[in-house]
Amino acid sequence: MSGPVGSLPTSGDAVLTNLRLIDGIEPGPQDGLSIVVRNGVIMSIAPSSDVRDEGAIDLGGSYVMAGLIDMHTHLSLSLPGSAGDVVSSLGPHDLAHYMADGARRTLLTGVTSVRCVAEKGGGDFALRRAIRAGRVVGPRIYTAGRGLCCTGGHGHDTDDTLECDGADAFARGVRTQIKAGADFIKLMISGGIAGENEQIATPQMTREEMAAAISTAHAWGRKVTAHAGPAEIIIEAVELGLDCVEHGYELTPDAARLMAERGVALVPTLVVTRAGAFFDELGVPSWMQERSLSAGARHLQSFRLALDAGVDVLLGSDMPPFWKFEGTSAVIREIEHMAAGGMSPLEVIRAATRAPAQWLGADGQIGTPAPGHFADLIAMTDDPTVDVSALRGIEFVMKNGVVVRDDRARAR
Ligand SMILES: [Zn+2]
DSSP: OSSSOOOOOSSOOOEEEEEEEEEESSOOOOOEEEEEEEEEEEEEEEEEOOOEEEHHEEEEEEEEOOEEEEEEEEEOOSSSSSHHHHHHTHEEEEEEEHHHHHHHHHHTTTTEEEEEEOSTTTTHHHHHHHHHHSOOOOOEEEEEEEEOOOOOOOTTTTEEEEEEHHHHHHHHHHHHHHHHHEEEEEEEEEEOOTTTOOTTTTTTTTTHHHHHHHHHHHHHTTTTEEEEEHHHHHHHHHTTTTEEEEEHHHHHHHHHHHOOOOOOOOEEGGGGGHHEEEHHHTTTTTHHHHHHHHTHHHHHHHHHHHEEEEEOOOOOOOOTTSSEETEEEHHHHHHHHHHHTOOOOHHHHHHTTTTHHHHHHHHHTTSSOOOSSSSEEEEESSTTTOOGGGGGGGEEEEETEEEEEHHHHHHE
């Protein structure tokens, strides 16, 4: 459907034929199918021989799956260093355009939904409105607004966080983000890689502060995720009701077991401790380089402990998903790290589609190509259930029934 004169289509009708479908449920692709889309929603999936349509898009046997859901992004990210300084010095108007450009490139990369986990200046809420209205091309946005940290805590140096101290201030912080439109809440409960005055293991919220933030968010029906490194504070937060752990650099078997028991997800963001050449390019300072790379082995061990314990693992790039990374994008590189770290291709595909949709409470809408769900789809020539690197070859992206990228059409 198109809206006012000249606005971008926000939903579409289409018939896709001659495709191999990967639904994240069956172990492998199902051949020779067609998908009928009406007003952005999948109406039916049937053998191609049963579907006759003049205007059908012939996908030539490509592998089709749900669009990727990146559960840890920052479209306004500014890391320490020269490249980050440029972003953090943008005024609100420039920042809005910068984020809109990032949203478009995110979608073209094959990421049809993002979960933003700390964005600057309320730009995420404006961007979400603009995408929904058809003023900007971009993914579906689920956002925490600004992250909540203690004074001087992780991420405090730009306005993508809000400094709070004490239980009352954290409860108020939660309410201010919900008032602004937050879908969930992001807490910084420990230090990290990009903070000069802290260490990964520095605890940054007291038990009372975490309890106040989590119970306030839950009372308003919002889940809570936490930037978190060390096992001790993760265990404390999970016992208080935390719903998701970001990074989890230093999990122990006990922490992983507790997370699995309580149904707490992990977004490992493996790429952030495996990005030497990339950080050089961004001009990040040497202290950050060293901290990142020296945390890599423990981070991977932590990821494996989570897998062994049966923790629900979800895709998250931390970097803007489209950033160029070792011959592909940050999000696809993260997918490759998850596979190399011990997940099967099908497990990775689920972690990138169905499982995030479930965490977001949107599993009836996104994350699985099925009748009644939004037509958010990607296609590629090779089979990602054999090797996830096939996702490097994404050549077709549809969001809500609108084709936003079709490299095959260009090649014809
Ligand atoms: Zn992050």
